[in-house]
Amino acid sequence: MNEQISTLRTPTHRFFVPLSPTRRGARLARLLAAEQLRSWELPLDPARLIVAELVANAALHGRVPGRSFRLTLSVTAPRLLRIEVTDARGDHPPALGTSADVPAESGYGLLLVETLADRWGVQRGPVPCKTVWAELDLPAAAVCDADPHG
Template sequence: MNQETAGVQSPAPTHQFTVLLSATRRGARLARLLAREQLRSWGRPYETAEHVVAELANNAALHGHVPGRSFRLALMVTRTDTLRIEVTDARADRHPPSTVRPPLPEAEAGRGLLLVEALADRWGTVDGPVPCKTVWAELACPPSSSHR
């Protein structure tokens, strides 16, 4: 479900991580690796989140790229064991589509948001601060059984 949610507050985070990365393929790859290691260090499952981060970071590098500007990855785990992934890029003028449709079978791209929609409990976009936008996704993230 894609939602535009301006001003919606998430519960206070129990864990929080933020990093600026270059809006490049290398920066997107690093976002995925950093997310995996951060979630692992918090004792949280990371496999699903890693895929969501990879897709959102790739989109930021591909569609949200502005020369000389970075994108921001933020991870927050709330008291309700919800992981919120946020990727903020410098292109508020380019939003993901509000309805994600499968690409043609012969298309070589266009499946990333289908994956995000399938894996996340909720996702959407928020404008600001100007000239930025944030694409976010939330998914259940209980502590791993080995870290309880």
């Protein structure tokens, strides 16, 4: 995990949506993310796999009754996709699964995120929230011709 926040640039495209921290909310987040990536003419994978893991974690581990989680996708120049999932459990940082020698009950999905993402990390705050983020360097052929506000 990268504890440092990468250098943020002004997004050329940005999409965000609040969702309920339920399995249904996580499913909707996956569907909306895939549709947004298609509309921006970006490759679906590995981004949708990362989204799936981060929103599943928000629904399972970041759940606070009455509070939603937020999925944010943004594209910045030059060719960077940032995926962020913000939940209301800033007191509950994500944990990576351990090696096969020391089994853990959860955290293996974040190993997938670590493998697929070019960078990822956790940003705490504003209280009581945390944001788990991942970045993908997009291929040179990836072009976003969609509305920058869509």
